Amino acid sequence: QTLVTQEPSLTVSPGGTVTLTCASTTGTVTDDYSPNWFQQKPGQPPKSLIYSSSNRHSWTPARFSGSLVGGKAVLTLSGVRPEDEADYFCLLHFGTAQLVFGGGTKLTVL
Amino acid sequence: EVQLVESGGGLVQPGRSLRLSCAASGFNFDDFAMSWVRQLPGKGLEWVAGISWNSGRIGYADFVKGRFIISRDNAKKSLYLQMNSLRAGDTGFYYCSKAQSGAIKTGLTDWGQGTLITVS
Numbered sequence: 600q601t602l603v604t605q606e607p608s609l610t611v612s613p614g615g616t617v618t619l620t621c622a623s624t625t626g627t628v629t630d631d632y633s634p635n636w637f638q639q640k641p642g643q644p645p646k647s648l649i650y651s652s653s654n655r656h657s658w659t660p661a662r663f664s665g666s667l668v669g670g671k672a673v674l675t676l677s678g679v680r681p682e683d684e685a686d687y688f689c690l691l692h693f694g695t696a697q698l699v700f701g702g703g704t705k706l707t708v709l
Numbered sequence: 710e711v712q713l714v715e716s717g718g719g720l721v722q723p724g725r726s727l728r729l730s731c732a733a734s735g736f737n738f739d740d741f742a743m744s745w746v747r748q749l750p751g752k753g754l755e756w757v758a759g760i761s762w763n764s765g766r767i768g769y770a771d772f773v774k775g776r777f778i779i780s781r782d783n784a785k786k787s788l789y790l791q792m793n794s795l796r797a798g799d800t801g802f803y804y805c806s807k808a809q810s811g812a813i814k815t816g817l818t819d820w821g822q823g824t825l826i827t828v829s
Contacts, residue, residue: 635816635817637817644823650809651816656818690816692813692814694768695766697769698817700754700755703754
């Protein structure tokens with residue numbers, strides 16, 4: 600069974616920088632896995648932040664950036680704001696038509 | 710503005726069936742792949758199933774294969790999920806989501822508000 604792993608929780612100070620990672624039990628994450636990143640706040644549906652590894656949507660603040668580093672998909676938040684406190688999920692594509700979410704990272708801004 | 714409105718959720722007994730619908734508006738529905746995603750109470754997101762723009766490619770999560778069927782009607786701008794043999798572990802919110810393009814792999818760009826299914 601394919602698993603996608605993320606840090607369960609991270610804490611960052613306002614104004615700081617934090618890196619969230621997304622790894623696959625199948626091996627190195629590449630562009631072929633089409634990594635996506637989502638933000639979810641309590642009581643709300645998820646919101647797409649990054650698609651295809653590093654592409655922002657028009658609504659995605661510039662302080663969010665996606666990349667591939669060390670065989671993992673990475674979401675970097677720079678200049679963190681209190682409103683960035685949320686759950687963050689990555690999504691990877693496998694095979695011909697299967698998507699798998701990571702377990703999510705609870706980001707605390709403190 | 711992209712709008713996705715799910716319906717069909719509710720309380721259902723174990724072993725019974727339910728059909729979810731998602732009405733789409735604000736974009737050319739037949740150009741985009743669509744997916745269903747669920748969130749069990751207090752848990753993370755689980756991709757359930759996806760369908761390409763022309764229904765030529767369909768995929769399912771391992772945990773639903775054989776029980777759920779995803780389909781779409783481009784003329785009606787609607788996405789469906791037929792859920793059979795429901796279990797208590799299927800209880801949760803079910804979201805309809807639009808991909809970035811016609812292929813399932815391009816992610817989940819827009820989301821509906823979700824519909825709650827309770828199996829009890």
